[in-house]
Ligand SMILES: Cc1ncc(C[n+]2csc(CCOP(=O)(O)OP(=O)(O)O)c2C)c(N)n1
């Protein structure tokens with residue numbers, strides 16, 4: 001498959017299942033096709049020169065760095081050029097270690113705010129993520145007036161539809177590897193180190209999202225995989241849990257709910273030697289609740305943490321953002337995820353305090369069967385920008 005890779009619908013006529021394959025089919029099966037194509041060397045040389053000459057360049061590290069195996073090259077480039085690094089807005093994977101001193105955070109998914117975050121940078125290098133994904137419409141310039149942008153992407157459609165800047169097409173891991181050899185070591189000062197996570201506050205009931213994620217950060221194994229579909233709590237999640245190993249974070253980049261619970265079951269099946277933690281909003285959980293059945297029936301030992309704030313929190317924020325008052329249907333009282341999970345045959349418990357959560361997470365992550373933890377959190381609506 002050529003980039004961008006993703007879900008494929010394959011329809012096989014029923015009678016073909018019964019047909020015997022012949023020698024020609026063996027030829028087809030024996031084929032090996034290498035699809036990685038390196039970016040144009042001249043374009044990379046010009047980009048390296050632009051990086052060398054820039055006063056204050058920065059890197060926006062995207063999901064495809066993870067998918068293409070380019071973490072080490074992204075880190076080497078950021079260190080050699082002393083680049084501050086952001087995660088792409090609403091990106092589905094992490095392409096750069098969030099605990100690296102150069103890491104700044106996730107670019108906000110709105111025109112005005114993303115452009116403000118890039119202010120002061122004369123060159124923005126975007127690698128393996130669209131320019132850019134936006135959620136609410138916040139008018140403004142797509143880029144600050146004195147910022148040039150270059151996108152390195154393996155996806156021709158992504159290159160074509162970028163709202164601003166130049167684009168270079170090719171495998172992003174190969175491109176980054178080449179760039180590292182082409183740039184000169186920068187003499188500009190290294191970016192300031194990102195502050196340590198904030199203190200989560202006292203252990204009280206109901207918990208804050210911060211208290212939940214401080215606990216998750218404490219107990220999560222180093223190579224664990226987190227699938228996240230807890231929309232209003234994503235900034236709090238990234239404040240505490242800083243993914244720092246490849247292939248350790250998955251999020252629905254399109255924003256379509258129902259991905260998380262099902263993807264977490266798939267991730268645990270695909271990576272039996274790593275622990276998968278699904279962090280799922282109480283609203284989002286309803287969009288693919290039958291994934292619980294798959295986890296139980298196939299004995300998939302993932303841990304599911306449901307963030308019970310009893311609401312569609314992000315839509316309450318959105319209502320306020322759009323100055324829409326009294327939007328109906330955004331409260332989700334009375335959904336008992338413990339009963340739902342038990343109904344599917346899954347071990348489950350509710351926790352209301354950090355110490356209970358810590359025990360539940362440790363036991364869940366050590367268990368050889370799937371387990372659901374419903375964390376009751378306060379229903380404050382986070383300020384999302
Ligand atoms: C399939 C689908 N339907 C509806 C939406 C709109 N939507 C976006 S976020 C959201 C609420 C999510 O609620 P919850 O999972 O409880 O997370 P919270 O915002 O409370 O953190 C909804 C309904 C969507 N993104 N996808």
Ligand SMILES: [Mg+2]
Pocket residue numbers: 281282283307308309310311312313
């Ligand atoms: Mg919710």
